[in-house]
Each structure stands twice: as C-alpha cells, then as structure tokens.
Amino acid sequence: MSRDRSGTATRAKRHKRIMLWSLLVMVLGTMLLPLTGYLYVSIVPAQAAQGSHNQGVNPHANYWRAVREGDKGYTSASGPYTTDTLIQNGGENYRNFRNGPISSIGPWVMAVALLAIALFYLIKGTTRVEEPRSGRMLERWSGGERLIHWYTAILFIILEITGLSLLFGRAVLIPLLGIQGFAAWAEFAKVIHNWSGPLFMVGIILEIVAWARYNTFKSYDWDWLKKFGGMLKRGVHAHAGRTNAGEKIWFWFIATFGLIGVCITGLIFDFPNFGQSRETMQWAALIHSSLGVLWIAISFGHIYLGTLGVEEAWQGMTKGEVSEEWMRQHHDLWLEEIKKGGTGQTADKAARDASKRSPGTASS
Amino acid sequence: MARMKFLCDAERCIECNGCVTACKNANEVPWGVNRRRVITLKDGEPGEKSISVACMHCTDAPCAAVCPVDCFYTTPDGIVLHDKDLCIGCGYCFYACPFGAPQYPQKEAFGVRGKMDKCTFCAGGPLPDNSAEEYKKYGSNRIAEGKLPACAEMCATKALLAGDGDMVADIYRKRITKRGGRPKTWGWETAYPPSRS
Numbered sequence: 001m002s003r004d005r006s007g008t009a010t011r012a013k014r015h016k017r018i019m020l021w022s023l024l025v026m027v028l029g030t031m032l033l034p035l036t037g038y039l040y041v042s043i044v045p046a047q048a049a050q051g052s053h054n055q056g057v058n059p060h061a062n063y064w065r066a067v068r069e070g071d072k073g074y075t076s077a078s079g080p081y082t083t084d085t086l087i088q089n090g091g092e093n094y095r096n097f098r099n100g101p102i103s104s105i106g107p108w109v110m111a112v113a114l115l116a117i118a119l120f121y122l123i124k125g126t127t128r129v130e131e132p133r134s135g136r137m138l139e140r141w142s143g144g145e146r147l148i149h150w151y152t153a154i155l156f157i158i159l160e161i162t163g164l165s166l167l168f169g170r171a172v173l174i175p176l177l178g179i180q181g182f183a184a185w186a187e188f189a190k191v192i193h194n195w196s197g198p199l200f201m202v203g204i205i206l207e208i209v210a211w212a213r214y215n216t217f218k219s220y221d222w223d224w225l226k227k228f229g230g231m232l233k234r235g236v237h238a239h240a241g242r243t244n245a246g247e248k249i250w251f252w253f254i255a256t257f258g259l260i261g262v263c264i265t266g267l268i269f270d271f272p273n274f275g276q277s278r279e280t281m282q283w284a285a286l287i288h289s290s291l292g293v294l295w296i297a298i299s300f301g302h303i304y305l306g307t308l309g310v311e312e313a314w315q316g317m318t319k320g321e322v323s324e325e326w327m328r329q330h331h332d333l334w335l336e337e338i339k340k341g342g343t344g345q346t347a348d349k350a351a352r353d354a355s356k357r358s359p360g361t362a363s364s
Numbered sequence: 365m366a367r368m369k370f371l372c373d374a375e376r377c378i379e380c381n382g383c384v385t386a387c388k389n390a391n392e393v394p395w396g397v398n399r400r401r402v403i404t405l406k407d408g409e410p411g412e413k414s415i416s417v418a419c420m421h422c423t424d425a426p427c428a429a430v431c432p433v434d435c436f437y438t439t440p441d442g443i444v445l446h447d448k449d450l451c452i453g454c455g456y457c458f459y460a461c462p463f464g465a466p467q468y469p470q471k472e473a474f475g476v477r478g479k480m481d482k483c484t485f486c487a488g489g490p491l492p493d494n495s496a497e498e499y500k501k502y503g504s505n506r507i508a509e510g511k512l513p514a515c516a517e518m519c520a521t522k523a524l525l526a527g528d529g530d531m532v533a534d535i536y537r538k539r540i541t542k543r544g545g546r547p548k549t550w551g552w553e554t555a556y557p558p559s560r561s
Binding site: 063067071073074075076077078079080081082083084085086087088089090091092094095098099166167169170174179180182183186187190194269270271272273274278281282285 | 379381384395396397398401402403404405406407411413415417426429430431432433434435449450451452453454455456458459460461462463464466467468470474475476477
C-alpha cells in the first residue's frame with residue numbers, strides 16, 4: 001500500500017518534470033527559432049547582396065532611400081535655419097514622443113503624486129513634535145542657506161507654471177483663455193521661462209555647493225528608508241544627520257537629473273546660436289520636458305513635507321530655527337553634533353540664539 | 365476641391381536657384397530666411413541630382429502637431445499656413461519638420477527666435493487677401509489672384525511643378541512614360557555602374 005502510494009507519487013513527480021521540460025522547450029523554441037533568420041543573414045550576406053543585385057533592383061531606389069534616411073547634400077542657400085539635409089527623420093520621433101508618452105503619461109505622473117500625497121495626509125495627518133517643547137531653539141538653516149533655497153524655490157515655481165503652460169497649454173488653457181489669449185500668455189511664458197532658466201541653474205549650483213557635504217550617504221540612511229523615516233507610525237524614529245535619507249535622495253536627484261537632465265538640456269535649446277544640430281535640440285527638448293515633469297511630481301512631495309506634512313519643518317526654512325525637541329525627533333545625530341560643538345560656529349550661534357530667545361531655559 | 369502640391373523633377377532640376385530668387389522677390393523674404401532652397405545630392409560626383417525644397421504642405425503636418433499655441437491651419441486647398449500673431453517663436457516646428465521649412469528671423473541677443481516664417485504656397489496668411497499687412501507679414505497671395513506659386517511659375521526647365529496634386533501627377537506620369545526610368549544610351553551602365561549612383 002505504502003509502496004503503491006510512493007509509486008504514484010514518483011510518477012506524478014515525473015509527469016510534472018516532463019511537463020515542465022516540454023513547456024520550457026516549447027517556449028525556448030518559439031522564442032529562438034525565429035531568430036535563426038538573423039543567423040542566415042549574417043552567414044550569407046555577400047551572397048544575399050549579390051542575389052538582390054542580380055535580380056535587378058533599381059539602384060535609384062537605393063539612392064532615394066539614402067535621401068529618405070537623412071543623407072546630406074549641398075546647398076548654396078545660407079541662414080541660421082537653413083540645412084543641407086533634404087529629409088530629416090528625427091522630427092517624427094520628436095513629434096511622437098512629445099505628443100505621445102510625455103503628453104499622455106506626464107499628467108498622470110503628476111496627478112498620481114498629488115493623489116498619493118493627499119491620501120497620505122488624510123490617513124496620517126501632520127507629523128507633530130511628540131515631546132513637550134522646552135522652548136529652546138536651535139539653528140536649522142542659516143540665513144545664506146535660506147536665501148539660496150527661496151531664490152531657487154521661487155524660480156522653480158515660476159519655471160514650473162510657465163513650462164507646464166507651454167507643454168500642456170494647448171490642451172488645457174486654449175479652451176479656457178481662447179486661442180489669442182493663450183498665445184499672448186504663451187509668448188510671455190516663453191520669455192519668462194527662457195530668462196529664469198539660467199538664473200535658476202545658478203541657484204541649483206549654489207545649493208549643491210552648499211549642501212553636498214551634508215548629503216553623503218551613511219549606513220543609518222538605509223535604516224531610515226526601511227522605516228520610511230518613521231512617517232508611518234507614531235513613536236517610530238530613524239536616525240538622521242542634518243539631512244535625512246529622503247532629503248538626500250531629493251538632493252541627488254536634483255544634482256544629477258535636475259542639473260544635467262533638465263538645466264543643461266534647457267540651455268541647449270534656450271540658446272540656439274551655438275550651431276548645435278536639430279537632432280541635439282530635439283533630444284534636449286524631449287529629455288528636458290520628461291524629466292521636468294518628473295521633477296515637478298517629486299517636488300510635490302518635498303513641498304508637502306516642508307509645509308503640511310511635518311510640523312515646524314516650515315519654520316526651519318523660514319525663520320531658520322526649530323525647537324530642540326523637533327531636532328531630536330527628526331535629526332537626532334545632527335543635534336548630537338551641535339551639542340558636542342563639532343560644527344563650530346553653527347553650534348555656537350545656535351546656543352547664542354537659544355539663550356537670546358529664552359534665557360531661563362537655556363541656562364538650566 | 366484641389367489639393368495643392370509641389371513636385372520637383374530631379375531629372376530636370378539644374379540647380380539654377382531661379383525658384384529661390386523668384387520666392388525671395390515675390391515675398392520680400394528677409395536676409396537669412398530661406399523659404400525655398402535647392403539641395404544638390406552627390407555634388408560633383410556621378411549621379412548628381414538637385415532638388416528644390418520648401419514646405420511640402422503635409423496632410424498630417426508635424427509642425428501643426430507640435431505647435432504649443434496651435435497657430436497652424438490648413439486651407440480648403442490643402443495649403444498649410446500659420447498665424448504669425450499667435451506664433452511665439454519657440455522653434456518646435458523646426459525640430460519636427462522633415463524638410464527644414466520653418467525659418468526664424470533673429471532679432472535679439474542669444475539667438476532668440478522671432479516669429480516663424482515659411483513657404484505659404486504664395487497664399488499669404490489669415491489677414492485679408494492682398495492687403496498691405498498680409499504682404500508685410502506673409503508675402504504675396506498669388507493664389508487669391510488665381511496664380512500659382514512664383515517659384516514654380518519661374519522654373520526655366522519646368523522641374524518644379526506646383527498646383528492641384530492630380531494635375532501635377534498627370535504631368536509627371538507623362539514625363540516618366542516618355543523618358544523611362546534610366547538613360548537608355550549604349551554603354552551608360554559601364555560608364556556609370558549602378559552601384560555607384
């Protein structure tokens with residue numbers, strides 16, 4: 001009886017194995033067999049070429065095919081926008097990518113980001129400072145840092161509004177403003193966008209220079225990410241230095257995708273007078289708009305956490321000061337460093353400011 | 365209704381640039397802006413061919429598709445025109461156009477583009493036909509006068525044809541059937557091997 005059962009078991013196992021193997025062979029066969037065409041072409045290229053020639057293919061067809069693929073010629077006409085290419089194909093890719101994925105996925109990326117934030121806010125609400133406040137205040141961001149931040153932030157919002165107008169205005173704003181009204185706004189938006197872009201880039205570079213040293217990844221950042229910064233559960237906290245892992249990711253996103261992907265590509269087609277080719281400008285425009293939309297979507301998260309999401313975070317960037325309790329809850333390691341006086345002037349200034357604000361509690 | 369088309373017969377075009385000159389003269393196009401240009405392929409080599417190219421008035425025009433302010437429109441004759449009062453000079457139509465038709469006058473520093481200018485099939489623009497303002501912004505409106513574009517009218521070898529697509533096609537078909545696809549001269553294939561041309 002027991003042998004019988006084991007016999008059926010092994011048979012069932014064998015069946016399963018055969019089934020799996022035959023399935024694998026079938027899948028591999030359907031995937032690999034059609035590829036033998038490539039093998040054939042690579043083995044007999046000379047013969048194939050000879051064969052087609054003997055069959056009397058019209059050489060004119062090849063001539064015009066080369067033209068169709070962007071062959072260059074000579075033209076005696078001259079001007080900044082005069083090209084010697086009869087037909088350029090990149091434009092069709094530009095059109096399909098701009099009017100396709102960027103226009104259809106882009107708005108969804110932003111909408112989903114906003115919805116996710118709204119939902120998170122409705123469920124979790126504002127993260128409050130848990131300990132009662134002693135009234136001791138510490139410096140969070142210096143005056144210079146706040147200046148750079150708001151300079152960049154205001155320009156970012158200007159660029160965001162004008163950029164989105166140029167990208168989606170035809171679909172969204174023309175029905176509202178009318179075609180002439182929108183054209184007037186778009187003309188203004190283009191000029192504003194083109195002029196604030198390079199100024200914004202200066203702000204981004206200053207920010208990177210000012211904050212790069214606080215944004216090197218440390219081992220405790222991994223823990224922060226695993227706990228999602230303690231945002232999900234009250235009482236759960238993760239270690240963080242002056243900036244936490246989330247802020248570091250945002251920082252490096254801006255330093256790479258933002259600076260190189262959006263700012264540099266923006267310059268490429270903001271200043272068309274350096275002889276860059278149409279292809280370069282097409283790609284620059286596509287990368288600029290797709291990463292720009294992504295940047296905007298991520299910025300919603302940054303803005304949320306700096307305002308509604310975390311109590312007192314807003315004061316850190318406006319007044320420059322936060323309570324010691326806030327600092328302990330969100331940036332404990334930085335607080336330790338300030339207390340140790342390891343940061344020199346910053347900590348001195350923090351202590352001085354703190355004593356100025358509430359002498360009674362500071363001396364205790 | 366007619367569907368207006370350009371066609372340039374590469375076997376006839378001799379790169380005289382008469383069409384370019386006619387265009388500039390008829391439309392008072394500013395310096396540096398070329399509504400039409402002649403491109404010579406394989407210049408100075410066997411198989412040299414010249415073609416005059418301008419806006420081809422596409423049925424599904426890429427320029428119109430990417431324009432952020434939607435300033436393009438197609439006339440009932442199938443001519444693609446644009447409204448310079450709406451154009452913001454962003455340059456997107458230049459990126460999208462396969463033929464390099466859109467041109468921009470550069471008036472300001474840093475290569476800031478002015479309002480786009482392109483071939484209108486000598487059909488002016490949205491302003492009143494043959495008014496002074498229309499001429500200043502868009503050039504002549506020969507279509508409203510019952511004439512064809514100046515470039516094709518002036519073409520000495522009748523390489524450049526313009527007009528109703530069906531009639532242009534008929535003329536070209538007659539030419540092709542008469543002359544055949546390739547020169548039939550004895551020894552031509554030896555002198556100019558097909559692989560090189």
